[in-house]
Each structure stands twice: as structure tokens, then as C-alpha cells.
Amino acid sequence: MGAIQQTDVLIIGAGPSGSSAAALLRQKGYQVTVIEKQYFPRFSIGESLLPQSMVFLEEAGLLETVRTHVDECAFQFKNGASFLKGKQRSFYDFTQKFSEGPGTTWQVRRADFDHLLAQQAQKMGADVHFGHEVSAVDVESAHPVLTVKNEQGQDYQIQAKFLLDASGFGRILPKFLDLESPSDFPVRRAVFTHIEDGILDDPEFDREKILIAVHEKDPRAWYWLIPFADGRSSFGIVAEQDFFEKYGYDGSADYDLEALQKRILADDDSLSHVLRNAKHDTPVRTLVGYSADVKHLAARNYALLGNAGEFLDPVFSSGVTIALKSSSLAVPLVDQALQGQPVDWMEQYEKPLRNGIQVFRAYVESWYSGEFQDVVFSKNQDEKIRRMIASLLAGYAWDTSNPIYRNAKQRLSTLAEYCREDLHREPQTDGT
Known part of the structure; x- marks a missing residue:
């Protein structure tokens, strides 16, 4: 197997949390090695970024x-979120939010976006190994050791002063x-693809906002429509398995997912009208049971970033924001640890990160209970x-000055x- 390779910080995964952590660590002068199983660019969902x-x-x-590649990669300028349920429509403009900070961002193909971040981390000096797979982990000693299989199928070992799982x-x-700890969310399935959306000059559709549509016949189910700047969109359906079973899908691997997606879309008049000219030209994929949690997020020589630690639900596009926030929180503490200073990972990392995640959790749970749906479609x-809610939807879940942050649920x-x-108030006799 050869001599054990050495590095300062070892990162598993070159997605947004891994690349941002690598970039932050390189700014501080540390030697960084990233182990990535896949080859980039590679398909991923989670395309609607939040301004945070x-x-x-x-x-x-x-x-x-990212900014210099917006046109080349057809990243779509984004300034808010739109909601649709039957004839009800609503939207939130993220520039009209309570919290300070950016109010706009982009909707991105993750294949391009993630690749750009990883390439920039490499330019900053991170050593990224694509096509390498972790086969064993040893964190018992002060300096953790990974056993890794390279592109030729050969094993090697690499030791670091600190390990980050991204x-x-x-x-x-x-x-x-x-x-691993089981999530307390119900098991849900996402069925998704990219389409040529065919939306031309529709006055009721705003490409600068993600569209979240509630299924007209079952409010537990919803659709995402994330437009890109070249006439294409990411399109997905999320629901519990019993919803898909009503349309004949039993979860079998050889099921025609494109036909399933079209049947479900056809059963929703409002969204069908929006996508009346759409062309389904990309294989449809599915992901089930994606919500996850863990017993703890960090220990003396390792920490979990982003989805490796906890993933809630795709409904409000919180995944990339949580991933980047976790890197932002963790890296200064890694630096502190490598400088020989004590770190309280629970107080300094896990609790602060989970405080914001709990805010996201509150309105994800409220969405599926129907409460938040009533809020977003309310005219009152x-x-x-509205500005407080816009802040949450824009990803500012760690803004303690927002009154909704405290006891959000x-x-x-x-x-x-x-x-x-x-909504249920009877109209007055004078017509008001």
C-alpha cells in the first residue's frame, strides 16, 4: 500500500461544502487534500440558490x-420565490426582506456550479482527487487516517491533522x-429531471423566481420549477410514497418515471398550463428517503459539513445554504484546533449551526402541515x-434579529x- 501520505486537512467530497471549506483553509495557508468519488461535472439537484x-x-x-461564468453557464438571476395552488398565486421578493445582506442570487445547474467551485479551490492550491473512493476510516488516533481506492483500483492511505466530511x-x-440517526420527517420521494420548459412571454410566470406549486388535489405534494437562463428548467415532484402509488408507481427500478411525471403534471390544471409547451427530453430520476440526521456533528478530530450531517427537505432550497454555512462555521474552529487551542465543538459549531437548521425545519414542517401554505397564499x-418571511425564504435563518427566528414554529x-x-371570515353586508 506504500507509505501513508500526509496533509493538514483532509476533506471528503468536492461539492459546495467541501470546495468552500478547502478555499477557506487555503486562505489560511493550510495544505488541503480533497477526496471525491465522482468526476466533475456531474448531475445534482438543489439548483435554486438562496441569497444568504x-x-x-x-x-x-x-x-x-461564479459571477464571471453566469452567461456561459446560463445561470438565471433570481430575486424571489413564487407560489401556485390552483387559481391562487403568491410571491415574495427577496430584495424586500427584513435581514441585511444580498437579496438576489442565481438558479444554477449544479453540474456547472459545483465544478466551478471545485476548480477555483484547486486554483487556490487545494489538491483534489476525482474518482477516488474512501474504503476505510480510522479516527481513533489523534490524526485520522483514510484508506482510499484510486482510479486504478489501488488502495492508499492518507493521514490528516483534521478530517472534514463533505x-x-x-x-x-x-x-x-x-x-446515523433516523430523521423524524416522513419518508418522501422526489421525482425530477431537466426539461425544455417552452415558457414564452407568459405574464404570470417570472423566470427570476423559483416556482413552488402545490398539487391541487393533495396539498402534501408539491412541484418545483427552477428556470435557467436558456429556456430550460429543473422540474421535480415531491410527496410521500402513497401519493405516487395513486398514480401506479410502486417504487420499482424499471418503472417509466417520465410517464409518471407527465401523469401527475396533467392532473394539475394550473401547472399544466404553465408547462403546456414543455418538452421532456432528459431522463427522469428519483430519490427516496433523503431526510437524514446524525448523533453528533463533530468530535475532537473530525466534523460533518452540509448534507453529510443533516438534510431536511428540498422544499425551500436550504441545502446549499446550510452546506456553505457549515463550512463558514467549521473552518475557523479547525484553524483554532490546529493552532493548539481548545475547541468546544458542541457550543461553537453544532449548536450555532443547528439553531439555523431548526428555523428551516420549522417552516418545512409548517409547509407540510398546511400552516405555511395558508400563510404564503394569504392576502392578509x-x-x-412579509419582510420577515422573505428573509427566511432568502436563507437568513441565522439572523437572530428577525422576530420569527425566536420560537419560529x-x-x-x-x-x-x-x-x-x-380566509374564512364572512364578508360584511356592505361588501367589505
């Missing part, structure tokens, strides 16, 4: 490389170290409330009750 992400990309020195849904450390929101429930009262 722009802060973290700039901090890592990655924002400019493996996303691969969840390398949770699997090898028995850290004053401007202050209860505040959203109270707001939903108010909106429901307005």
Missing part, C-alpha cells in the same frame, strides 16, 4: 468565479462511524410580516391561525 449563500461564497473567495448524501463518516399580511403557527381566520 452569496455571503458565504464571497467569504470563501468563490463568488467572483460527502453529502454519500454520508461517509456517518456510515463508517455509526453516527402586513408589510413587516410557534410564531409560524400563530401567523397561520391569523391567516386562516381571514
Whole structure:
């Protein structure tokens, strides 16, 4: 197997959390090695960035490389979110938010976006190994050791002073170290693809916003439509398995997912009208049981970043934001540890990160309970409330000055009750 290779920080995964962590560490002068199983560019969902992400990309020195490739990669300018349910429509403009910070971002093909970030991390000096797969993990000694299989199928070992797991849904450390903890979210399935959307001059469709559409007959199910700048879109359907079974899908591997997606779309008049000219020209994929959690996010010589630690749900596009936030929080602590200073990973990393995740969790749960749906479609929101909600939807889940940050679940429930009262209020005899 040869001599054990050495590095300062070893990162598993070259997605957004891995590349941003590598860039931040290179800014501090550390030797960084990244192990990535796949070859980039590679397909991934999670294409609708949130404005909060722009802060973290700039901090890592990655924002400019994205900005300079916007036209080449057909990244779509994004300034908000639109909602659709039957004849009900609503939208939030992220520039009209409560929190300070950017109010715009992009909707991106992740294959291009992730590749750009990884390439920039390489230019900054990170050593990225594509096509290399982790086959064993040893964190018992002070300096963790990975056994890795290279492109030729040969094993080698590499030791680091600190280990970061940015493996996303691969969840390398949770699997090898028995850290996985079941999510308390119901098991849901996503069925998704890219389409030529055919949306031309539709006054009711805004390419500068993600469209989240509630299924007219089952509010537990929803669609995402994420436009790119070249007339194409990411299109997905999310629901629990029993919803898909109503359309004949039993989860079998050889099922015609494109036909399934078309049947479900056809059963929703409003969204079918938006996509009346769409061409389905890309293989449809599915992902089930993606929500995940872990027993802890960090220990003395390793930490979990992004989806490797916890993934909630795709409904409000929080994945990339959480991934980048985790790198932003973790890297200064890695630096602190490598400088021989004590680090309280629970107090300094896990609790702060999970505080924001809990805010995201509150309105994901509220969405599926129907409460947040009542809020977004309500016509009875004053401007202050709208600005607070816009901040959450824009990814500012760590803004402690936002009143909704404190006890978010209860505040959203109270707001939903108010909106429901307005929805069912009987009209007055004078017509008001």
C-alpha cells in the first residue's frame, strides 16, 4: 500500500461544502487534500440558490468565479420565490426582506456550479482527487487516517491533522462511524429531471423566481420549477410514497418515471398550463428517503459539513445554504484546533449551526402541515410580516434579529391561525 501520505486537512467530497471549506483553509495557508468519488461535472439537484449563500461564497473567495461564468453557464438571476395552488398565486421578493445582506442570487445547474467551485479551490492550491473512493476510516488516533481506492483500483492511505466530511448524501463518516440517526420527517420521494420548459412571454410566470406549486388535489405534494437562463428548467415532484402509488408507481427500478411525471403534471390544471409547451427530453430520476440526521456533528478530530450531517427537505432550497454555512462555521474552529487551542465543538459549531437548521425545519414542517401554505397564499399580511418571511425564504435563518427566528414554529403557527381566520371570515353586508 506504500507509505501513508500526509496533509493538514483532509476533506471528503468536492461539492459546495467541501470546495468552500478547502478555499477557506487555503486562505489560511493550510495544505488541503480533497477526496471525491465522482468526476466533475456531474448531475445534482438543489439548483435554486438562496441569497444568504452569496455571503458565504464571497467569504470563501468563490463568488467572483461564479459571477464571471453566469452567461456561459446560463445561470438565471433570481430575486424571489413564487407560489401556485390552483387559481391562487403568491410571491415574495427577496430584495424586500427584513435581514441585511444580498437579496438576489442565481438558479444554477449544479453540474456547472459545483465544478466551478471545485476548480477555483484547486486554483487556490487545494489538491483534489476525482474518482477516488474512501474504503476505510480510522479516527481513533489523534490524526485520522483514510484508506482510499484510486482510479486504478489501488488502495492508499492518507493521514490528516483534521478530517472534514463533505460527502453529502454519500454520508461517509456517518456510515463508517455509526453516527446515523433516523430523521423524524416522513419518508418522501422526489421525482425530477431537466426539461425544455417552452415558457414564452407568459405574464404570470417570472423566470427570476423559483416556482413552488402545490398539487391541487393533495396539498402534501408539491412541484418545483427552477428556470435557467436558456429556456430550460429543473422540474421535480415531491410527496410521500402513497401519493405516487395513486398514480401506479410502486417504487420499482424499471418503472417509466417520465410517464409518471407527465401523469401527475396533467392532473394539475394550473401547472399544466404553465408547462403546456414543455418538452421532456432528459431522463427522469428519483430519490427516496433523503431526510437524514446524525448523533453528533463533530468530535475532537473530525466534523460533518452540509448534507453529510443533516438534510431536511428540498422544499425551500436550504441545502446549499446550510452546506456553505457549515463550512463558514467549521473552518475557523479547525484553524483554532490546529493552532493548539481548545475547541468546544458542541457550543461553537453544532449548536450555532443547528439553531439555523431548526428555523428551516420549522417552516418545512409548517409547509407540510398546511400552516405555511395558508400563510404564503394569504392576502392578509402586513408589510413587516412579509419582510420577515422573505428573509427566511432568502436563507437568513441565522439572523437572530428577525422576530420569527425566536420560537419560529410557534410564531409560524400563530401567523397561520391569523391567516386562516381571514380566509374564512364572512364578508360584511356592505361588501367589505
